[in-house]
Amino acid sequence: MSKKNLAILTILIAIILDQIIKIYVKTHFALGEEVVVFDWFILHFTENNGMAMGFEFGGKAGKLFLTLFRLVAVCGIIYWLTQTIKRKVNNAVIIAISLIFSGAVGNIIDSVFYGVIFDSSEHKVATLFSDNPYGTIFHGKVVDMFYFPLWQGVLPDWIPFVGGEFFTFFQYIFNPADAFISVGVALLFIFSKQAFPKEEKKIEA
Structure with missing residues (x-):
């Protein structure tokens, strides 16, 4: 398989898988609902209205800026990927850049379109292609669902700043697109x- 076809196949599989999982969760879970698969693996439906790990800034204007920034970043990743394909590199590098691109696009799809194709998930399961969407274009919320609380407990008192506090590792909830980027x-x-x-330096005679 050519490097170009490898990149295209990786991108298609990753984006489709990301959206299938997100749409399934969105149309089968109410916001905050969860299913415990294992003690250390929980499907917990939440929505991220801002940056990674739930950070937010600037309200609607900040959300729009973030989405536009992601679009510009994706253009840069496309250029990076095309230039890398031209070089004879390990296929793992092609897959890596393709996964980063796919993850970025997956979350952009949520941010751009989910606000106009879904209604609210508050206290109910959302409807796809609803007549009463919860937002506007470019102001959708990113769907997150993977929660891995691998360890929970009170930290020893001798640890600076956080000693004696209850701590969860890993406490962040993420989605397939985030996993692809990681x-x-x-x-x-x-x-x-x-x-x-x-770049190899040329030695002058």
């Missing part, structure tokens, strides 16, 4: 020499 970054770190080759 895996892509991890692969780039592992294959950093192939992803970011150093």
